[in-house]
Amino acid sequence: MNEPKWLVAAHNRLGETPIWEPEERALYWADWGGRPNCRLRLDSGEFTTFPVTVPVTALARRGGGRWIAIAQDGVYGWDPQTNSYENLAGPPEPARPEICFNDAAVDRQGRLLLGTVNMQDPFLPEGSIYRFDPDHSLHKLDTGYATANGIGLSPDGRTLYVADQRQNQIIVLDYDSEQGVASNRRLFARVPATDGMPDGLVVDAEGFVWNGHWAGWKLTRYDPDGKIERQIAFPVEHVISFAFAGEALDDLYVTTAWWGYDEEEQARHPLAGDLFRVKTGVTGLVEPAFAG
Numbered sequence: 001m002n003e004p005k006w007l008v009a010a011h012n013r014l015g016e017t018p019i020w021e022p023e024e025r026a027l028y029w030a031d032w033g034g035r036p037n038c039r040l041r042l043d044s045g046e047f048t049t050f051p052v053t054v055p056v057t058a059l060a061r062r063g064g065g066r067w068i069a070i071a072q073d074g075v076y077g078w079d080p081q082t083n084s085y086e087n088l089a090g091p092p093e094p095a096r097p098e099i100c101f102n103d104a105a106v107d108r109q110g111r112l113l114l115g116t117v118n119m120q121d122p123f124l125p126e127g128s129i130y131r132f133d134p135d136h137s138l139h140k141l142d143t144g145y146a147t148a149n150g151i152g153l154s155p156d157g158r159t160l161y162v163a164d165q166r167q168n169q170i171i172v173l174d175y176d177s178e179q180g181v182a183s184n185r186r187l188f189a190r191v192p193a194t195d196g197m198p199d200g201l202v203v204d205a206e207g208f209v210w211n212g213h214w215a216g217w218k219l220t221r222y223d224p225d226g227k228i229e230r231q232i233a234f235p236v237e238h239v240i241s242f243a244f245a246g247e248a249l250d251d252l253y254v255t256t257a258w259w260g261y262d263e264e265e266q267a268r269h270p271l272a273g274d275l276f277r278v279k280t281g282v283t284g285l286v287e288p289a290f291a292g
Contacts, residue, residue: 001279001280002232002281004232004254004277005010005220006235006276007273007274008040008126010047010255010274012029012031012256012257012273012274013035013257014021014031014257014259015031015032015240015241015275016029016030016059016103017030017104018241018242018253020245021061021288022286023065024065025043026039026040027255032058032065033055033057033197034056036051038050039128040275042246052085052156054073054076055072055102056076057101058070058104059078059104059248060236060290061288062289062292063240063289065081065218065289066079068104070103070112072089072091073090073097073101074087074088075087075101075136078188089206089292090260092128092270093220093280099118099119100116101115102127102147103148106149107175107288108156109291110134110179110288111133111291112133112292113132113141114146114151114222115127115148115149115162116130117145117148117149117154122147125146125167127148128142129148129151129162129182131180133180134290134291134292135292138176141182141191142173143172145162145164145165146165148163149164149201149237150163150198150200150202151210152201152240153175156177158177160174160175160182160189162278163199165199168192168197169189169198169200170190170195170226171186172211173185175262185280189222189226191211195213196215197215198214199238199240200241202241202242202243203248204221204285206283208222208224209222210219212239212241213239214237214257216239217235217237218233218234219232219254234256236271236274237269238273240254240255240257248262249284250279250284251283252277253276255275256271256274257270
C-alpha cells in the first residue's frame with residue numbers, strides 16, 4: 001500500500017492531467033507543450049501516443065469519444081479517432097501572447113476551469129483562473145497566481161482548489177456551482193521550499209486533496225482542513241499529476257517529468273517521465289466531461 005510501482009516507459013518531458021475514461025477503460029494524458037498525447041488501455045496494457053499539431057498543456061473529457069485539448073494558445077476539440085483538432089477559443093489575453101493556458105479541470109456542471117501563466121516569467125503573479133462555458137464564452141474568475149497550476153473541486157463542487165505553484169501555496173476558494181463564480185480566496189496549505197513546488201492536484205471521494213511536488217520527490221494528501229494526512233515518496237524528482245482509475249477507482253496513476261535534464265541527467269534518472277501506479281486504499285471520482 002502507498003508504494004509507487006513503475007508501470008509504463010512513457011518518458012514524458014512533462015506528463016500532465018491523466019484522466020480516466022471509463023467507457024474505454026483507458027487512461028489519457030498530455031506531454032506538456034507540443035509532445036504527443038498518450039493513452040494506456042488498462043485491460044490490455046496497450047500504450048499509444050498521438051502526435052499533436054498544437055502545444056497541448058492539458059486534457060479534459062468531452063464525452064462521445066472526444067476530448068478537450070487545452071493548448072498554450074487556446075482551447076481545442078480533439079478527436080483521437082482522427083487525431084484532428086478544432087479550435088474553440090483563442091488565447092486568454094490576445095494582446096499579451098506571453099499569457100498562456102496551462103492546467104485545467106471540469107466542474108460538476110460541465111464547465112471548463114482553466115489556469116494561466118506568464119510564460120516569459122512564470123514567477124510573476126499574472127496567472128488567472130478562467131471559466132470556459134459550453135457556449136465557448138470565457139470568463140475570468142480570479143487572478144494573482146504565479147503559475148495557476150493543478151485545479152480540483154470538492155465532491156459537491158462547492159470548493160475550488162488551485163496550486164499557486166511558484167508562490168509555493170495551494171489556494172482554496174468558495175465556488176458557486178450554479179453561477180460558476182469563485183469567492184473568498186484563502187490559503188489552504190503552504191508547501192515548504194525544501195519540498196519543491198506544488199504541481200498537479202486532484203480531490204478524492206472523501207474530499208481529501210492530493211498534490212504533486214515539482215522537484216520534491218513526493219506527493220501529498222491533505223485533509224479538508226489542509227493538514228497533511230500522508231506523503232508518498234517517489235524514485236523521481238518531479239511528481240506532476242495523477243488520476244484515480246480502474247474498476248473500483250482506487251488505483252492512483254501518476255505522471256512524472258524529466259523537464260530541464262540534459263542527457264547525462266536523464267541517464268542518471270532513467271524513470272523520470274514514466275507512469276507510475278499507487279494502491280492507496282482510497283477511492284477517487286470520475287472526472288466530469290465538458291458539456292460543450
